Amino acid sequence: METTSAPRGRNRRGQGARLKEDIVAATLRLLDELGDDQALSLRAVARELGIAATSVYIHFADRDALVLATLERAHHDLTRSVNEAEEAQADPVGKLRARVLLLGRWVQDHPGLYKVMHESTLNQRESMAFKQELADRATAAVQRCMDAGLAPRDDASAVSLDLRTAVHGAISMRVNQPDYPWLPFEAQVDRFLTKLVGVTLP
Template sequence: MDATTPARTTARTAPRGRNPRGQGERLRAEIIDAALRLLDELADDQALSLRAVAREVGIAATSVYIHFADRDALVLAALEHCHADLLRAVDNAESGAADPVAALRARTALLGAWSREHPGLYKVLHESTLNRRTDMSFKEEMAQRTTTAIRRCMDAGLAPQGDAETASLDLRTAVHGAVSLRVNQPELPWPPLEEQVDRFLVKLVGVPPEEG
Protein backbone atom coordinates (compact mmCIF):
# COMPACT_ATOMS: atom_id res chain seq x y z
CA MET A 1 0.00 0.00 0.00
CA ASP A 2 1.25 3.52 -0.70
CA ALA A 3 0.25 6.76 0.85
CA THR A 4 -2.80 7.00 -1.38
CA THR A 5 -4.22 3.53 -0.93
CA PRO A 6 -7.13 3.05 -3.36
CA ALA A 7 -10.59 2.31 -2.10
CA ARG A 8 -11.29 -1.29 -1.24
CA THR A 9 -12.00 -3.45 -4.23
CA THR A 10 -14.49 -6.31 -4.26
CA ALA A 11 -13.21 -9.28 -2.27
CA ARG A 12 -12.13 -12.36 -4.19
CA THR A 13 -14.79 -15.02 -4.44
CA ALA A 14 -12.77 -17.80 -6.05
CA PRO A 15 -9.94 -19.53 -4.18
CA ARG A 16 -6.49 -18.53 -5.33
CA GLY A 17 -3.85 -20.96 -6.38
CA ARG A 18 -0.95 -21.89 -4.15
CA ASN A 19 2.00 -19.53 -4.37
CA PRO A 20 5.00 -21.08 -6.13
CA ARG A 21 7.85 -22.18 -3.90
CA GLY A 22 9.81 -19.23 -2.56
CA GLN A 23 6.95 -16.74 -2.88
CA GLY A 24 5.81 -16.79 0.73
CA GLU A 25 6.76 -13.12 1.07
CA ARG A 26 4.45 -12.28 -1.81
CA LEU A 27 1.54 -13.89 0.02
CA ARG A 28 2.50 -12.10 3.22
CA ALA A 29 2.42 -8.78 1.35
CA GLU A 30 -1.02 -9.60 -0.10
CA ILE A 31 -2.31 -10.38 3.39
CA ILE A 32 -1.01 -7.05 4.68
CA ASP A 33 -2.57 -5.16 1.77
CA ALA A 34 -5.92 -6.87 2.41
CA ALA A 35 -5.73 -6.06 6.11
CA LEU A 36 -5.07 -2.39 5.32
CA ARG A 37 -8.08 -2.19 2.99
CA LEU A 38 -10.32 -3.72 5.64
CA LEU A 39 -8.93 -1.58 8.45
CA ASP A 40 -9.54 1.55 6.39
CA GLU A 41 -13.15 0.45 5.94
CA LEU A 42 -13.75 -0.72 9.51
CA ALA A 43 -11.79 2.01 11.34
CA ASP A 44 -11.41 -0.45 14.22
CA ASP A 45 -8.73 -3.10 14.60
CA GLN A 46 -10.94 -5.03 17.04
CA ALA A 47 -13.54 -5.49 14.29
CA LEU A 48 -11.02 -7.11 11.96
CA SER A 49 -11.04 -10.89 11.72
CA LEU A 50 -8.35 -13.08 10.21
CA ARG A 51 -11.09 -15.02 8.40
CA ALA A 52 -12.24 -11.81 6.71
CA VAL A 53 -8.67 -11.07 5.66
CA ALA A 54 -8.33 -14.60 4.29
CA ARG A 55 -11.54 -14.18 2.28
CA GLU A 56 -10.27 -10.86 0.92
CA VAL A 57 -7.09 -12.53 -0.33
CA GLY A 58 -8.83 -15.74 -1.44
CA ILE A 59 -6.97 -18.16 0.83
CA ALA A 60 -7.77 -20.43 3.75
CA ALA A 61 -7.67 -18.82 7.19
CA THR A 62 -4.95 -21.26 8.21
CA SER A 63 -2.67 -19.68 5.60
CA VAL A 64 -2.85 -16.36 7.45
CA TYR A 65 -1.65 -18.00 10.66
CA ILE A 66 1.46 -19.25 8.86
CA HIS A 67 2.57 -15.61 8.62
CA PHE A 68 0.90 -13.96 11.65
CA ALA A 69 0.34 -15.47 15.08
CA ASP A 70 -2.79 -13.46 15.80
CA ARG A 71 -4.78 -10.38 14.81
CA ASP A 72 -2.59 -7.95 16.74
CA ALA A 73 0.51 -9.24 14.96
CA LEU A 74 -1.14 -8.73 11.57
CA VAL A 75 -2.47 -5.26 12.41
CA LEU A 76 0.90 -4.18 13.76
CA ALA A 77 2.69 -5.40 10.62
CA ALA A 78 0.10 -3.67 8.43
CA LEU A 79 0.42 -0.36 10.26
CA GLU A 80 4.21 -0.48 10.19
CA HIS A 81 4.05 -1.09 6.42
CA CYS A 82 1.59 1.79 6.05
CA HIS A 83 3.84 4.07 8.07
CA ALA A 84 6.88 3.19 5.96
CA ASP A 85 4.91 4.09 2.84
CA LEU A 86 3.94 7.40 4.41
CA LEU A 87 7.58 8.18 5.19
CA ARG A 88 8.50 7.61 1.55
CA ALA A 89 5.60 9.77 0.38
CA VAL A 90 6.67 12.58 2.71
CA ASP A 91 10.23 12.35 1.40
CA ASN A 92 8.90 12.69 -2.16
CA ALA A 93 6.71 15.65 -1.20
CA GLU A 94 9.63 17.44 0.42
CA SER A 95 12.11 16.70 -2.37
CA GLY A 96 10.62 19.26 -4.77
CA ALA A 97 10.33 22.06 -2.22
CA ALA A 98 12.13 25.33 -2.91
CA ASP A 99 13.20 25.99 0.69
CA PRO A 100 12.86 24.51 4.21
CA VAL A 101 9.54 26.27 4.87
CA ALA A 102 8.06 24.92 1.65
CA ALA A 103 9.33 21.46 2.61
CA LEU A 104 7.70 21.70 6.06
CA ARG A 105 4.44 22.79 4.47
CA ALA A 106 4.63 19.99 1.90
CA ARG A 107 5.12 17.26 4.50
CA THR A 108 2.37 18.64 6.75
CA ALA A 109 -0.04 18.99 3.84
CA LEU A 110 0.61 15.44 2.67
CA LEU A 111 -0.04 13.98 6.11
CA GLY A 112 -3.25 16.00 6.38
CA ALA A 113 -4.42 14.86 2.94
CA TRP A 114 -3.64 11.23 3.76
CA SER A 115 -5.65 11.35 6.98
CA ARG A 116 -8.58 12.86 5.10
CA GLU A 117 -8.45 10.14 2.44
CA HIS A 118 -7.96 7.29 4.93
CA PRO A 119 -9.82 8.18 8.14
CA GLY A 120 -10.21 4.52 9.07
CA LEU A 121 -6.49 3.85 8.94
CA TYR A 122 -5.83 7.09 10.78
CA LYS A 123 -8.05 5.98 13.67
CA VAL A 124 -6.37 2.59 13.92
CA LEU A 125 -2.88 4.06 13.61
CA HIS A 126 -3.38 6.76 16.24
CA GLU A 127 -6.51 6.05 18.29
CA SER A 128 -6.79 2.27 18.61
CA THR A 129 -6.17 0.38 21.85
CA LEU A 130 -3.34 -1.37 20.02
CA ASN A 131 -1.28 1.71 20.86
CA ARG A 132 -1.52 0.73 24.54
CA ARG A 133 -1.07 -3.01 24.07
CA THR A 134 1.83 -3.08 21.64
CA ASP A 135 5.09 -1.26 20.99
CA MET A 136 4.46 1.12 18.11
CA SER A 137 7.72 3.05 18.45
CA PHE A 138 8.15 2.94 14.66
CA LYS A 139 5.90 6.03 14.63
CA GLU A 140 8.64 8.02 16.34
CA GLU A 141 10.55 8.36 13.07
CA MET A 142 7.84 10.59 11.59
CA ALA A 143 7.98 12.80 14.68
CA GLN A 144 11.77 13.01 14.48
CA ARG A 145 11.58 14.03 10.84
CA THR A 146 9.13 16.79 11.64
CA THR A 147 11.56 18.09 14.28
CA THR A 148 14.36 17.99 11.71
CA ALA A 149 12.22 19.88 9.18
CA ILE A 150 11.48 22.60 11.75
CA ARG A 151 15.14 22.85 12.74
CA ARG A 152 16.06 23.40 9.08
CA CYS A 153 13.65 26.35 8.97
CA MET A 154 15.29 27.81 12.07
CA ASP A 155 18.83 27.22 10.79
CA ALA A 156 17.94 28.94 7.49
CA GLY A 157 16.65 32.02 9.33
CA LEU A 158 13.10 31.34 8.09
CA ALA A 159 11.68 30.76 11.57
CA PRO A 160 12.69 32.21 14.96
CA GLN A 161 15.44 30.34 16.78
CA GLY A 162 14.06 28.15 19.53
CA ASP A 163 13.49 24.61 20.76
CA ALA A 164 12.71 22.65 17.60
CA GLU A 165 11.56 19.59 19.57
CA THR A 166 9.00 21.61 21.53
CA ALA A 167 7.77 23.35 18.38
CA SER A 168 7.51 19.96 16.68
CA LEU A 169 5.49 18.51 19.56
CA ASP A 170 3.15 21.52 19.57
CA LEU A 171 2.68 21.32 15.81
CA ARG A 172 2.01 17.58 15.81
CA THR A 173 -0.45 17.94 18.69
CA ALA A 174 -2.36 20.68 16.90
CA VAL A 175 -2.46 18.89 13.53
CA HIS A 176 -3.50 15.56 15.04
CA GLY A 177 -6.17 17.30 17.07
CA ALA A 178 -7.55 19.01 13.98
CA VAL A 179 -7.54 15.76 12.04
CA SER A 180 -9.04 13.69 14.86
CA LEU A 181 -11.91 16.12 15.34
CA ARG A 182 -12.70 15.98 11.62
CA VAL A 183 -12.54 12.18 11.58
CA ASN A 184 -14.77 11.79 14.63
CA GLN A 185 -17.15 14.72 14.04
CA PRO A 186 -17.30 15.09 10.25
CA GLU A 187 -20.71 16.75 10.37
CA LEU A 188 -19.39 19.99 11.89
CA PRO A 189 -18.67 22.96 9.60
CA TRP A 190 -14.89 22.68 9.63
CA PRO A 191 -12.71 25.25 7.84
CA PRO A 192 -10.39 23.90 5.14
CA LEU A 193 -7.74 21.79 6.84
CA GLU A 194 -4.99 23.36 4.74
CA GLU A 195 -5.84 26.84 6.02
CA GLN A 196 -5.95 25.69 9.62
CA VAL A 197 -2.65 23.84 9.32
CA ASP A 198 -1.01 26.95 7.83
CA ARG A 199 -2.16 28.94 10.85
CA PHE A 200 -0.55 26.31 13.09
CA LEU A 201 2.72 26.65 11.16
CA VAL A 202 2.68 30.44 11.53
CA LYS A 203 1.69 30.52 15.21
CA LEU A 204 3.57 27.48 16.54
CA VAL A 205 6.70 27.40 14.37
CA GLY A 206 6.90 31.06 13.40
CA VAL A 207 7.22 30.65 9.64
CA PRO A 208 5.77 33.39 7.42
CA PRO A 209 2.19 32.82 6.20
CA GLU A 210 1.77 31.23 2.80
CA GLU A 211 1.39 33.80 0.07
CA GLY A 212 -1.78 33.89 -1.99
Protein backbone atom coordinates in the same frame (compact mmCIF):
# COMPACT_ATOMS: atom_id res chain seq x y z
CA MET B 1 -17.50 -8.81 4.97
CA GLU B 2 -18.52 -11.04 2.07
CA THR B 3 -16.43 -10.98 -1.06
CA THR B 4 -16.51 -12.68 -4.39
CA SER B 5 -12.75 -13.21 -4.49
CA ALA B 6 -11.79 -16.34 -6.35
CA PRO B 7 -9.84 -18.89 -4.28
CA ARG B 8 -6.09 -18.55 -4.68
CA GLY B 9 -4.14 -21.45 -6.05
CA ARG B 10 -1.37 -23.02 -4.00
CA ASN B 11 1.78 -20.90 -3.93
CA ARG B 12 4.69 -22.36 -5.83
CA ARG B 13 7.92 -22.89 -3.91
CA GLY B 14 9.44 -19.55 -2.89
CA GLN B 15 6.15 -17.64 -3.17
CA GLY B 16 5.33 -17.59 0.55
CA ALA B 17 6.68 -14.04 0.75
CA ARG B 18 4.22 -12.98 -1.94
CA LEU B 19 1.32 -14.42 0.06
CA LYS B 20 2.50 -12.53 3.14
CA GLU B 21 2.48 -9.31 1.12
CA ASP B 22 -1.01 -10.12 -0.16
CA ILE B 23 -2.22 -10.69 3.41
CA VAL B 24 -0.88 -7.31 4.51
CA ALA B 25 -2.44 -5.59 1.49
CA ALA B 26 -5.83 -7.18 2.20
CA THR B 27 -5.58 -6.17 5.85
CA LEU B 28 -4.85 -2.60 4.82
CA ARG B 29 -8.05 -2.50 2.80
CA LEU B 30 -10.13 -4.01 5.59
CA LEU B 31 -8.73 -1.81 8.36
CA ASP B 32 -9.30 1.29 6.26
CA GLU B 33 -12.89 0.21 5.73
CA LEU B 34 -13.54 -0.84 9.34
CA GLY B 35 -11.57 1.85 11.20
CA ASP B 36 -11.34 -0.57 14.13
CA ASP B 37 -8.76 -3.31 14.62
CA GLN B 38 -11.09 -5.09 17.08
CA ALA B 39 -13.60 -5.61 14.27
CA LEU B 40 -10.99 -7.37 12.14
CA SER B 41 -10.68 -11.15 12.14
CA LEU B 42 -8.06 -13.32 10.51
CA ARG B 43 -10.88 -15.29 8.92
CA ALA B 44 -12.15 -12.11 7.26
CA VAL B 45 -8.68 -11.49 5.85
CA ALA B 46 -8.58 -15.05 4.57
CA ARG B 47 -12.00 -14.65 2.93
CA GLU B 48 -10.81 -11.42 1.30
CA LEU B 49 -8.02 -13.39 -0.38
CA GLY B 50 -9.90 -16.63 -0.96
CA ILE B 51 -7.45 -18.65 1.15
CA ALA B 52 -7.73 -20.83 4.25
CA ALA B 53 -7.44 -19.09 7.62
CA THR B 54 -4.55 -21.39 8.48
CA SER B 55 -2.55 -19.74 5.70
CA VAL B 56 -2.74 -16.44 7.59
CA TYR B 57 -1.57 -18.04 10.83
CA ILE B 58 1.50 -19.41 9.06
CA HIS B 59 2.74 -15.83 8.65
CA PHE B 60 1.18 -14.04 11.65
CA ALA B 61 0.77 -15.48 15.13
CA ASP B 62 -2.37 -13.51 15.95
CA ARG B 63 -4.46 -10.50 14.98
CA ASP B 64 -2.25 -8.00 16.82
CA ALA B 65 0.84 -9.20 14.97
CA LEU B 66 -0.94 -8.83 11.64
CA VAL B 67 -2.34 -5.39 12.46
CA LEU B 68 1.05 -4.15 13.66
CA ALA B 69 2.78 -5.36 10.49
CA THR B 70 0.06 -3.73 8.41
CA LEU B 71 0.27 -0.39 10.24
CA GLU B 72 4.05 -0.42 9.91
CA ARG B 73 3.64 -0.87 6.15
CA ALA B 74 1.09 1.96 6.01
CA HIS B 75 3.37 4.21 8.02
CA HIS B 76 6.33 3.37 5.78
CA ASP B 77 4.31 4.27 2.69
CA LEU B 78 3.07 7.48 4.31
CA THR B 79 6.60 8.48 5.30
CA ARG B 80 7.81 7.97 1.75
CA SER B 81 4.98 10.11 0.37
CA VAL B 82 5.60 12.86 2.92
CA ASN B 83 9.30 12.89 2.08
CA GLU B 84 8.52 13.15 -1.63
CA ALA B 85 6.18 16.08 -0.99
CA GLU B 86 8.92 17.79 1.02
CA GLU B 87 11.57 17.21 -1.63
CA ALA B 88 9.38 18.89 -4.25
CA GLN B 89 9.68 22.22 -2.39
CA ALA B 90 12.70 24.51 -2.55
CA ASP B 91 12.75 26.39 0.77
CA PRO B 92 12.58 25.10 4.38
CA VAL B 93 9.19 26.66 5.14
CA GLY B 94 7.67 25.22 1.98
CA LYS B 95 9.12 21.83 2.85
CA LEU B 96 7.65 21.88 6.36
CA ARG B 97 4.26 23.02 5.08
CA ALA B 98 4.26 20.32 2.39
CA ARG B 99 4.89 17.65 5.02
CA VAL B 100 1.93 18.71 7.11
CA LEU B 101 -0.45 19.13 4.17
CA LEU B 102 0.44 15.71 2.75
CA LEU B 103 -0.32 14.13 6.11
CA GLY B 104 -3.72 15.79 6.09
CA ARG B 105 -4.48 14.58 2.56
CA TRP B 106 -3.41 11.04 3.45
CA VAL B 107 -5.74 10.96 6.45
CA GLN B 108 -8.58 12.30 4.31
CA ASP B 109 -8.03 9.35 1.97
CA HIS B 110 -7.45 6.80 4.78
CA PRO B 111 -9.45 7.81 7.86
CA GLY B 112 -9.91 4.20 8.96
CA LEU B 113 -6.20 3.47 8.96
CA TYR B 114 -5.55 6.71 10.83
CA LYS B 115 -8.03 5.77 13.56
CA VAL B 116 -6.44 2.36 14.03
CA MET B 117 -2.91 3.79 13.97
CA HIS B 118 -3.57 6.53 16.54
CA GLU B 119 -6.83 5.88 18.37
CA SER B 120 -7.16 2.11 18.72
CA THR B 121 -6.70 0.08 21.90
CA LEU B 122 -3.75 -1.55 20.16
CA ASN B 123 -1.77 1.60 20.98
CA GLN B 124 -2.19 0.78 24.68
CA ARG B 125 -1.09 -2.84 24.27
CA GLU B 126 1.73 -2.67 21.77
CA SER B 127 4.63 -0.37 20.95
CA MET B 128 4.48 1.41 17.62
CA ALA B 129 8.03 2.69 17.64
CA PHE B 130 7.96 3.00 13.85
CA LYS B 131 5.82 6.14 14.24
CA GLN B 132 8.82 7.96 15.68
CA GLU B 133 10.38 8.39 12.23
CA LEU B 134 7.75 10.89 11.11
CA ALA B 135 8.11 12.80 14.39
CA ASP B 136 11.90 12.97 14.03
CA ARG B 137 11.65 14.18 10.44
CA ALA B 138 9.15 16.85 11.44
CA THR B 139 11.56 18.08 14.12
CA ALA B 140 14.37 18.18 11.55
CA ALA B 141 12.13 20.21 9.22
CA VAL B 142 11.40 22.72 11.99
CA GLN B 143 15.11 22.91 12.81
CA ARG B 144 15.94 23.72 9.18
CA CYS B 145 13.53 26.67 9.32
CA MET B 146 15.30 27.95 12.42
CA ASP B 147 18.77 27.41 10.97
CA ALA B 148 17.77 29.37 7.85
CA GLY B 149 16.57 32.30 9.97
CA LEU B 150 12.98 31.72 8.83
CA ALA B 151 11.68 30.91 12.32
CA PRO B 152 12.71 32.18 15.78
CA ARG B 153 15.45 30.22 17.52
CA ASP B 154 13.90 27.82 20.02
CA ASP B 155 13.89 24.19 21.08
CA ALA B 156 13.01 22.53 17.78
CA SER B 157 11.81 19.37 19.53
CA ALA B 158 9.36 21.31 21.70
CA VAL B 159 8.11 23.42 18.78
CA SER B 160 7.72 20.32 16.63
CA LEU B 161 5.75 18.61 19.40
CA ASP B 162 3.43 21.63 19.68
CA LEU B 163 2.91 21.61 15.91
CA ARG B 164 2.29 17.87 15.72
CA THR B 165 -0.12 18.02 18.66
CA ALA B 166 -2.12 20.75 16.96
CA VAL B 167 -2.11 19.06 13.56
CA HIS B 168 -3.10 15.64 14.89
CA GLY B 169 -5.81 17.23 17.02
CA ALA B 170 -7.22 18.98 13.97
CA ILE B 171 -7.00 15.82 11.88
CA SER B 172 -8.61 13.65 14.56
CA MET B 173 -11.51 16.06 14.98
CA ARG B 174 -12.10 16.08 11.23
CA VAL B 175 -12.06 12.27 11.12
CA ASN B 176 -14.45 11.93 14.05
CA GLN B 177 -16.74 14.86 13.18
CA PRO B 178 -16.85 14.75 9.37
CA ASP B 179 -20.12 16.70 9.14
CA TYR B 180 -18.85 19.74 11.01
CA PRO B 181 -18.45 22.81 8.72
CA TRP B 182 -14.66 22.81 8.85
CA LEU B 183 -12.62 25.58 7.28
CA PRO B 184 -10.05 24.47 4.71
CA PHE B 185 -7.30 22.36 6.27
CA GLU B 186 -4.66 24.42 4.45
CA ALA B 187 -5.78 27.60 6.21
CA GLN B 188 -5.65 25.90 9.59
CA VAL B 189 -2.17 24.54 8.90
CA ASP B 190 -0.96 27.99 7.91
CA ARG B 191 -2.18 29.37 11.24
CA PHE B 192 -0.37 26.60 13.10
CA LEU B 193 2.85 27.30 11.21
CA THR B 194 2.59 31.04 11.85
CA LYS B 195 1.61 30.89 15.50
CA LEU B 196 3.47 27.81 16.71
CA VAL B 197 6.61 27.77 14.56
CA GLY B 198 6.79 31.49 13.93
CA VAL B 199 7.37 31.38 10.19
CA THR B 200 6.17 34.02 7.74
CA LEU B 201 4.12 32.66 4.88
CA PRO B 202 3.72 34.40 1.51
